[in-house]
Amino acid sequence: MLQLGDEVTLYSVIFVVVLLGTRSAVWTTALTVSLYVFVAVFRFPQVPADRAKQVLHPDRGAYGTGKVSAIAHRGGGHDAPENTLAAIREASKNGATGVELDLQFSADGVPILMHDETVDRTTNGSGPLTKSSFSNLRKLDAAAKHRLRRQFSEEKIPTLEEAVEECIRLQLIIYFDVKSHPNEAAAALKALYKKNPGLYNSSIVCSFEPKVIYRMRQSDPDVVTALTHRPWSLSHLGDGAPRFTSPWKHSWMTLLDVVLDWAHHHLLWRFCGVSAFLIQKNFVSQDYVDYWAQRGVEVVAWTVNTKVEKEYYQELLQINYITDSLVEDCDPHY
Template identity: 45%
Template structure:
């Protein structure tokens, strides 16, 4: 099994090396140029426990509570506008229904982005912001930005490169994604953009790392996807981060331990944990492991 995984990984590496080639420049150190220290709080989707996620109101609250950065989800409407939305559909976070890519920006702007939130009555009139609106608000607040890319490379890369140039986001933001091809294409388009690969152990095979809900209802397919996940993690731990020129490794909190932090710091890669909500865990990641973490609430 191990031999098979290594062989497939080697073939995968040779394919990329021969046909794509890695980005030529290594990024600047993300800790000193963007986040300013070695540990701290990043508001996950803004501040989604105490304000509607991925909204300007969430950013303001995150800043008030001392966050150094916000993580926001970049998706696209039917007519190609970049907006902030985590899900494929608008059902969970708005009073609308249907897939985001089947709605125009004008249609999206009519929806209540606070619908269903526990503090909905305190955020009357909150709407889904465009990417431009979000960037402008974060820069005004002095917040650093982590763009979590949901779209494909052909759609998202030109938009992000244009945004970096328009707002001079170098040293103020970086781009994270589960999709390594998006990151690869982004750094090929602009090597000065800092990136972070996002990952968790069983991402392809299971919807969550508790392994309770498989992504596919066929057991054989699930086993093959598990094999793919093993190979993917092996690639990350051996060569993929260096190949991409990734400054950060954004990884689920349950898979982070002291030796892993040291392993990547020696290689110039800084870990970011997600999502950390327990107060004691927050102290552990910030004071013991001395790394950044994403949280749904920056209040404590």
């Protein structure tokens, strides 16, 4: 991953690259200065460090030491049907500090918990969310495809509000993972924070899409936010296999990956004013944690699913991690 240093280095690199492309000192200076001014004017500051610390390092849960938090991925999708109230309850019972929950919308605009854009993988239904009303989604069995479906039979797809109420009751930190719909998500979350002010100190909004985070900060600048990132995500699948068979398309997407990675590490985090950076576990090291610490940004690793890995993050790196299971080793989800 590209780690080129501080702001001076960043704009120096931009200046050189633009100069090589335009061969004009005037245009290069104008474009570089314009970019600097644009970022300076429109970027959001980070929320106060003490508030971010309340969210990222609460002293609660069996794993909540005040230093490291164990966050149940999709509510702990290995231990119970993902993104359900049952998963939230199991995560609390198993000692999680908090839960990561995926926000999507039904066809009629109801905010719900769901990772995919279709219901096929996790329920006994089929089809995209964009064609399913909430009343129809509510009829589905959210445990139908889970390995413990008999134990959690007839579990329903919850609304965002139902999930938040359960998390508040159980005193769990919430990582809201917004999948898409930045305007709708920002509006729904803003209303949720207004109704439950305690969420400002017990939740964080994160997304792979920088537009989502920027829109959230526009809507409510007091919300703690994070960018989520997996290097080489455009050109490779989560397990490392190439995403495309065409050499030309693979090469082009690899180039875009380099640009995207650079942007995340040098522009987007600063522009959005995030307090944390959620990164796929394979790219985390002590140097990487130190890199972000110098910028006042916390690193959270995902998805950490073995005892050895958890000990590494908890004891050595002392950073938060997101896991599919609080009780046993399991295969990773991407």
